Amino acid sequence: MKLIVEVSPHKKADYGIPWLMKEVLIGLAPVILASIIFFRIRAVFLIISCLLGAVISEEVWMRLRKKPSSLRDYSAVITGILLALVLPPKLPLWVGFLGGVISIILGKQVFGGLGQNIFNPALVGRAFLMAAFPVMLTSWVEPFSLDAVTKATPLALWKFSKEFTPLKDLFLGNVAGSLGETSSLAIILGGGYLIMRKIADWRAPLGMFLGMSILSGIFYLVNPLGGSILFHLFSGGALLGMFFMVTDPVTTPVSKLGRFLFGLFCGFLVIILRKFSGLPEGVMYSILIMNGFTPLINRLTKPRPLGR
Amino acid sequence: MLRIEEEKGPQKNFYTQKVLPQKVVIPLSQHTGSLPKLLVKVKDKVKLGEILAEPSSFISSAIHASVSGEVKDIRIYNHPVLKKAKVVIISAEKNSSERFEPPYIRGEEQVKNMESSELISLIRNSGVVGLGGAGFPTYVKLSPSKKVDTLIVNGCECEPYLTCDYRLMIEHTESILKGIEVIAKILQVNKVYIAIEDNKLEAVKRFNSKLHTKKYALPSAEVVVLKSFYPQGAEKQLIYRLTRRKVPSGGLPFDVGCVVQNVGTCFSVYEAVYFNKPLIERIVTFAGSALEEPKNLLIRIGTVLEELVEREILKFKKEPEKVIFGGPMMGIALDSLDYPIIKTTSGVLFLTGEDLDLREESNCIKCGRCVDICPMNLLPLEFVRLVKKGLWSELKEFYISDCIECGSCAFVCPAKIPLVNYIKAGKEKLKSLNKT
Numbered sequence: 086m087k088l089i090v091e092v093s094p095h096k097k098a099d100y101g102i103p104w105l106m107k108e109v110l111i112g113l114a115p116v117i118l119a120s121i122i123f124f125r126i127r128a129v130f131l132i133i134s135c136l137l138g139a140v141i142s143e144e145v146w147m148r149l150r151k152k153p154s155s156l157r158d159y160s161a162v163i164t165g166i167l168l169a170l171v172l173p174p175k176l177p178l179w180v181g182f183l184g185g186v187i188s189i190i191l192g193k194q195v196f197g198g199l200g201q202n203i204f205n206p207a208l209v210g211r212a213f214l215m216a217a218f219p220v221m222l223t224s225w226v227e228p229f230s231l232d233a234v235t236k237a238t239p240l241a242l243w244k245f246s247k248e249f250t251p252l253k254d255l256f257l258g259n260v261a262g263s264l265g266e267t268s269s270l271a272i273i274l275g276g277g278y279l280i281m282r283k284i285a286d287w288r289a290p291l292g293m294f295l296g297m298s299i300l301s302g303i304f305y306l307v308n309p310l311g312g313s314i315l316f317h318l319f320s321g322g323a324l325l326g327m328f329f330m331v332t333d334p335v336t337t338p339v340s341k342l343g344r345f346l347f348g349l350f351c352g353f354l355v356i357i358l359r360k361f362s363g364l365p366e367g368v369m370y371s372i373l374i375m376n377g378f379t380p381l382i383n384r385l386t387k388p389r390p391l392g393r
Numbered sequence: 394m395l396r397i398e399e400e401k402g403p404q405k406n407f408y409t410q411k412v413l414p415q416k417v418v419i420p421l422s423q424h425t426g427s428l429p430k431l432l433v434k435v436k437d438k439v440k441l442g443e444i445l446a447e448p449s450s451f452i453s454s455a456i457h458a459s460v461s462g463e464v465k466d467i468r469i470y471n472h473p474v475l476k477k478a479k480v481v482i483i484s485a486e487k488n489s490s491e492r493f494e495p496p497y498i499r500g501e502e503q504v505k506n507m508e509s510s511e512l513i514s515l516i517r518n519s520g521v522v523g524l525g526g527a528g529f530p531t532y533v534k535l536s537p538s539k540k541v542d543t544l545i546v547n548g549c550e551c552e553p554y555l556t557c558d559y560r561l562m563i564e565h566t567e568s569i570l571k572g573i574e575v576i577a578k579i580l581q582v583n584k585v586y587i588a589i590e591d592n593k594l595e596a597v598k599r600f601n602s603k604l605h606t607k608k609y610a611l612p613s614a615e616v617v618v619l620k621s622f623y624p625q626g627a628e629k630q631l632i633y634r635l636t637r638r639k640v641p642s643g644g645l646p647f648d649v650g651c652v653v654q655n656v657g658t659c660f661s662v663y664e665a666v667y668f669n670k671p672l673i674e675r676i677v678t679f680a681g682s683a684l685e686e687p688k689n690l691l692i693r694i695g696t697v698l699e700e701l702v703e704r705e706i707l708k709f710k711k712e713p714e715k716v717i718f719g720g721p722m723m724g725i726a727l728d729s730l731d732y733p734i735i736k737t738t739s740g741v742l743f744l745t746g747e748d749l750d751l752r753e754e755s756n757c758i759k760c761g762r763c764v765d766i767c768p769m770n771l772l773p774l775e776f777v778r779l780v781k782k783g784l785w786s787e788l789k790e791f792y793i794s795d796c797i798e799c800g801s802c803a804f805v806c807p808a809k810i811p812l813v814n815y816i817k818a819g820k821e822k823l824k825s826l827n828k829t
Contacts, residue, residue, distance in 0.1 A: 089715045089749070090728050092814040094800030095742075096397060096553065096721040097750040102758060102807045158755065200756035200808075286761070334760035339774060341765060388770040390795045391629060392639045 102199075105284055106159035112279040113166055113329070119271035120264040123228035124174040128264050132169040134178040138185020139165030146194045160199050164188050167207035167329060170265025171322060171369070172214070175226050180218060184210040204376045205336050208369050215369075225261035236261040239320040240365035243312055255319035262321070269319045276328025285332035288341055289348035293327045294318070296352020304360060311360065322368035323355060330368075336376045343379075343386035351375045394622040395766055395801045397553050397722070399592060404680050404687040405556045409564060412706055413485070417459050417695030418733040419445065420472050420480045424528040426452035433481065437464045442493055442671050445481050448517060454530045455520035457671035459693035460485035471732045473718040473725055480733070483695070495668035501571075504666055505610070509579045512666055519665035520672045520736075525626065525655035526719070528737040531662065534654070535579045537647040544582040545635060546573055548589040548596060548656040549619065549626035552720025555740040557676040558656050560689045562589070562596035569656050570600070570609050572663030577611060580652055585614040586635050590621035623722060624799040628653050630768050642795050657739075678740035682748050683713035698730040698741060713743035721748075722800045755808045763802035763812060769795050773802035773812050780819040785826055788819045796820075 120128040143161035147154055155161070165185050172181060191213065192206030193199065215222045227236040238261045239250035254260050258268025265272070279285040297317055304311035317323065331337060331348050338347050351371045358367025421428050429446035433439060439458040446456045462485040472478035504512075517532035525547060546569075550558040562569065577585050589597050600616045603609075617635060619625055629640045631653060638649035646653055654662075657675065664670040673694055679701075680687035685708040690701075698716075701707045717724035718738055734741075763773035775791045796816050803812040 086712065086730065088713070088726070088728055090726045092811055092817060093717075093719075093724055093726075093798070094722045094803050094813065095715065095717055095724065095726065095744065096748070097804050097809065098807070100807055101752055101809060102755060105760075105807050198756060200758040286765075334758045337759075339759055339761035339764045339772065341761075344761070387772065387791075388764065388767075390642060390770045390792050391633065391768070392642045392644065393792065393795070 102158050102160075106163055108282055108284045109163055109279065109329075110159065110166075112275040112284065113163075113170075113265075115271040115275040116170060116265040116268070116325070116329075117166065119258050119268035120170065123258055123267055124226070124264060125229070127174045128169075130178055131172060131174065131176060131181045131264060132166060134181035135169035135172070135185040136162065136165035138182035139168065139189050140185075142186040142189040143194070146190060155199065158199060161189055164193070164206045164210075168210045170325060171207065171211050171263045173222060173225050173262075174264055175224055176221055180214060180221060184214045187213045200335055202335060203379070204373055205330055205333055208330065208373050211369055212373060227261055228259045228267065238262045238365065239316075240359065243316070243320070244359070244365040247310055249312070249316065250320070252315055252319060255316070260320075266322045266325050269324050272324040272328055276324070279328065279332065285328065286341070286344055288345040289331040289337055290327045292345040292348025292350075293323075293331050293352040293355075294348075296349040297323060297355055298352070300353050300356035304356065317356060317359070321359075321366045326351070326355075326368040326372055330372050331375075336379060338379050338382045338386060340383070340386045340388050342388075343382045346382055346386065347375055347379065350378070395624075395804060396621075397623050397804065399621075400553045400680070401556050401559070401592070404554075404678055404689055405559060407688050409560050409676050409689045409691050411691045412693070412696065412701070414460060414693050414696040414700055416465075416482065416484045416697065416700065417693055418470055418480045418482050418697055419456055419459065419695035420470070420475075420478045420733065420735055421446055421456060422472070422475060422478050423456065423694070423735040423737060424454040424522040424530055426450070426454060426530055426533075428479070429453050429455055431467070431481070433464050433467075435464050435467055438462070439464060439483060442496075442673055444518070444671070448530070452530055452533050454522050454528075455518060455671070456481075457520055457673050458483055459673040459695050462486045471729070473727060473732045473735060473738065480695075493668075493670055493673065495670060497669045499667050504575065507666075512575055512579055515669065516662055516665050519661070519670065521658065521661045521665055522672070522736050523655055524657035524661065524675060524737060524739070526723070526737055526739065531654070531658055534652055535576065537580070537652065539647045540650065541580050541647060541652050542582055542650045543584045543586070543636060543652070544573070544577050544580055545631060545651060545653045546585065546587040546656060546659055547626055547628075547631060547653050548587060548593070549631065550593070551590060551621065551623045551625040552722050552724075552739075554680045554742055555678045555720050556680075557678045557689055557739050559593050559596055561660055561676055562593070562656055563599060565660055566596075566599040566603050568663045569659045570603055570611070571667065572659035572661070573614070573654075574609050574611055575662055575666050576652075576654060576659060577614075582652070583613055585611055587614060587616045588619055588625075588631060588635060589616060590625055591618050592621045594618070623801065624768055624797070627768060627797055627799055629797070642792065672736055675734075675736065675738070677734055677738055679707055679743070680740065681713065681717075681743035681745070683709050683711045683743035683745045685710045692734055694736055695733045697733050702730055707743075709743065711745045714746055715742075715744040715749060717742040717744065722804070723798065750809070752809045754810050757808055757810060760807060762805040762807065766801045766805050768799060768801060769797060771796055773816070776819055777810055777812055777815045780815045780822075785819070785822050788823060793819050793823065
């Protein structure tokens, strides 16, 4: 009788990383669907190019390093899709592909692969494109327009011409913006699914929600032109960040308190950047900055063991 | 809080059966503490219940012959916990008396009038140790160095599959209560909690109905029904849940005025005090998908697993691929069936492919599930990182010594990292570094 000898426990949870990632894909589905509804075939093509960039570079990298393929963990797929969702619809497809490559190689693999990276890979890709192609990354189109009528985003309208977009449009998503950022409804549906299924922890989103609400609320009380709480929550990349970026396990703190604080400071930073920086939007930089603080937050929020 | 599929049926509902072995292999060490002093030699005839080795120091335990017969050998043998250890091998007489004949029977009045010191020495001489897992000598726990005000009787049995404590609570409710009475008297506590999980409501009912008769000198006893989760039965966690007292790191329950005893231990105390019966047998759960019929057996200490299989007391419907002494969360996987049941063996599981998770370990994604679940509030993922890098001294800064190795972290890990493996390796390395 040949018996397997290994250390306890001898029972483990059914789920694994591939299952978690597939659940994230299900959570992303409403967002992807909304982007296709609003930006039609452009959304489909851009998502595919980012996806190809991410998946191909992941596979090539692993082959070059003679390691087993890591496509089955679906993390490259998620990175590719998330990247597409934070890019403008009119972006040339080759730029999207390049973004996918950068996300995987610079955002993840150079750190040592899945779980080792410090910054959110999709946002690293976007930050790179932002630096390399600033004009392309800030040219937006009206939803439903196949001939690509240029249109400013609600945040740009607010920042540069003090013009407010109706909340209803921000909520449903028929406004200019990145592929997956326009429809608050779709993001809340998908993000809500992730939280209900306990794929994403609710503490980081709650922290970000509170951070943004508190600061934008104060600014609004001082001067209503600062934009209402709901305006800030529903415009730009706030909700996508709240549900799909600050909930990334790898680049955020490991303790419950740490995750909450991470989200809270992200929320503060978003409002500060929107109000005081030269750019209308600040979600990407807020999250990347806080990613850098994750090790520090981990150290400061080390839980106290029972009996110490 | 971790919820694991219970897998306690159908063995949960079967009456405990008795099994008498033809041969027993009795390790000298079945407890936490120093080795007892051997009193027999090869070829000696021993009677059932006769002492084989006596406690050698303050923390030690006696062992007794669990069959009548002849000492065949004293040698090194497989040991489920220590891997290899010294044992006494006794082959049973052909017509060995099936039952233990008490040399002495005490009535309730008699027990009530006994001094604590007398009771403790009876318990000590009977080789009673904690049957919940660690095997800490019971008489030591009953002579605390500090004032104790709370006795917690642990009937949680939070490990999946295991039902030995449940069966004992159902079949011997009164005896357990009499054992608790003795312990409460020795410790002079003013509060007794009997902690049972809500998946064992039948046991709760029985305890409550017996307590209502007011027959027992346990005015402050209370059956506490706890929502089942793992690791409910872990000592420090149980104390915290019931009393909100935190056992200090490296400390003992005494330090917060508590003593925790497993229900099985209470039963053994009862047998020791009322019948002078040493700890020669216990209930063991046999379960797992390889078994034709899972069951609970009242089994003599030292019975070798192989004999149970050869005599078809345990029948396989499938070849087992993993054999575990203990529960699936903290039990020890063995490499053969040539191992004896010892005092702390609560169950033996025979698992086949369908129960096993052989997925390979992948990178940690720092999701923090291990941190959220850790009942000691530790950072299990950090242990893995530090052990992989060989940063041994940093392990202390993350309080690796506080880890109770309950396995919750490894259970919830989506990357299938064998965290307990890394933690054990880290602890061992630290121990060896401290020695040099």
